[in-house]
Amino acid sequence: MRRRLINSTLAVVLVVIAVFGVSLVIVETRTITTSAQERVESEAVRLTSIIDARLIGQEEITPKVLRDQVDGERFALIEIPGRAPIEIGKRPAGDVIEAERKGEQGETVTVQEPRSSVTNEVWRTLLMILAVATLAVIAAVLLAVRQANRLASPLTDLAETAERLGSGDPRPRHKRYGVPELDRVADVLDASAERIARMLTAERRLAADASHQLRTPLTALSMRLEEITLTDDPDTVKEEATIALTQVERLTDVVERLLTNSRDPRTGSAVSFDLDEVVKQQLEEWRPAYRSAGRAIVHSGKQNLQAVGTPGAVAQVLAALIENSLMHGGGTVALRTRVAGNQVVIEVTDEGPGVPSDLGPRIFERAISGRNSTGIGLAVARDLAEADGGRLELLQAQPPVFGLFLSSSPRAADRDEEHRTVR
Missing domain, CATH: 1.10.1270 (Trp Operon Repressor; Chain A)
Incomplete structure (x- = not known):
């Protein structure tokens, strides 16, 4: 591209110089020739007037007297009737520029100038024009190189940028x-x-969220299947299979939610649901894991609460909090439900050391973890809670208390009002 820009610019400059240069040479040649002819004629007129004046005054007319009146490069021939011709200067050889004038006293004055002087002046003019043209070509090349670099370098950078994107x-x-x-x-x-x-x-966030949110249901399902393989009691097998099917449905819900909300987590469809059912489901799923760890998980607080949200999302939030207590907490994990104004609150606490003071303000940020974990569980849980119009907060650092706030169902409020009226 640089070569094309330089060649095109140079071609344009050369064409302009050729067109205007040739025209300028022709004009200047004619101007110099005309100017030389006018100078010779002017000198012939001036010399004629001097001779007329001397003839009228009967003064002496000799080559010595008139030599200073003629330019050194010119030749003058003065012919006066009855006298010998007077020559001033050296008669030029070859082609000449000539002017002839007749005076009032009958004299004839002829002035000649060698055409070589005009030719020399034309050549000097041509050399000046050629020098200017050469400078113009050099300036054009430098300008073309500068413009080529100014245009080609950005294009190279843009091509590299596009290549990096690819x-x-x-x-x-x-x-x-x-x-x-x-x-x-x-x-x-x-x-x-x-x-x-x-x-x-x-x-990448979708992949991380998917791996984190699918791990818990798959672990719970694996435990249920192990329970089935270790027992011969048909009633136990039936009960565990029922729970496993529930977990499969939850796993399906998790996958569908991830695929639906991968671009915008605030696309959930909140409904009124029975909060006790979601809490009970989580207790059943996590008891085997806590039993294996020698710990307990319990539930207390107000019963028969209706909340507004997405049951699957609320279950995932509770699962993240329960798993967090299992990994980082200690002792018994307690889930407590209560009502705060027009909101339903689920608190999850344990008897562990709690959240370090330096992690407290950043506990819900991604990649923030007190141990060697992914650090995205609580961040995902908060996103899910906010997608349903709720919020997830760290109510207390030591011992740790996490609170999930959800809007209470209007139907539940209406039933409470009916109970108070009946009473």
């Missing part, structure tokens, strides 16, 4: 070149890089 490096460069068209391309590439970065981040 190779999976979506970092925007935020580099501009002072050329509106190229800056527009750079803006588009940077915007594309940012969109690709967001898409990659979303995909």
